Amino acid sequence: MSRKRVNFYPGLPPRLRPFTDLDIVCGVDEAGRGPLAGPVFAAAVILDPKRPIEGLRDSKKLTAARRDELAPQIRAHALAWAVCQASCEEIDNLNILHATMLAMRRAVEALRTVPTLALIDGNRCPPMDIRAHAVIEGDDKCHAISAASILAKTARDAELVRLHAQYPQYCFDQHKGYSTALHLERLRLHGPSPVHRRSFAPVRTLLQVDLFGPGAAQDAFDGAQCA
Template sequence: MNNQTPGLFDFLPDSPDEIICGVDEAGRGPLAGPVYAAAVILDVSRPIEGLRDSKKLTEAKRDLLAPLIKANALAWAIAEASEEEIDKLNILQASMLAMRRAVEALSTVPTLALIDGNRCPVMKIQSIAVVGGDDKVDAISAASILAKTARDAALVTLHAQYPQYCFDQHKGYGTALHLERLREHGASPVHRRSFAPVRKVLEEFAARAGGAA
């Protein structure tokens, strides 16, 4: 970690052998697409200016920082949990799964994971939840940026497959435009069927089909 608030993490092990990764997810709230997670181990000798919670950065700034993180970090990894896994496990457990996958995919094995939020995935290494960590811990901020940019890119790709939903504009979130297109076209294969707005549309389309039979 670098440039952290003095005293904020005095409880962490103070050891030169400690390898700390920051972990965050993106995409818990949307109605469509996978949930993404990233894990980042920063290099204290190669600080990256401007790291903070990805939600507080413009898209242009995130797109500038993401390649800098990848180029300067000691290790980074991005993982996901699919729509099917979200529907099967629930979004919280799918997010935990994506975060665990990201940590396990790191080329350097960390000894400690700092997780944004108030829960930690079950992992082989020690983990600590940090509420608001994406704006307090540089490594978590970096993970937030990588997860967000990766998920946004994935939704742009999904837009090419399903242009009628305008995924490139709302990235799967339940905006008025998305809900309008969802009601008009029904659910696509990448919509999360366990989410209430999608489930409602599925029921409405099933009722229409039943009435027409």
């Protein structure tokens, strides 16, 4: 009995695919552009057509438990995969967009198999030595991007749990650095930690407390949340 052929590109009709069967295609995605703390992560994955993985889709549409089930399967079955990051310092120095592009490029360059094309989730590509093509909402159109999305997300969540052990007062294990009400409350109470992104408005505002006084900083902090 012949093996059923898997469509690794459910959202990319053949006429729109920027590659041929001769290309070695990797999918690339990031996790953690929006949070106020922690690095931004990116992953790159080259899937093995002979070892398809059931259930790949945008990591944001999966439960944490399902992501944790799929991540080891991706690492075990993919032809190649890599997860890299850009630090908080790089985010503050470069801005979040350029730091994200840097993490993506690092992930592609870390692959043990050199791809000929990178499919990047989103609307822009990092500068690389190989061809790259941006795919808007690609994490649900290309299984390799879906796989990268899952690896980046699970790796970043694990890093925020690790940071929680260092800075338990911020509850990073619960909100993963995003600007939830709990996180903002802890920021007001304890001030920014060494792993907070100082260029992000709520954090930057709290760092001005010594210059403007507690009342002015609080007013500005409240305004930053609404911006």
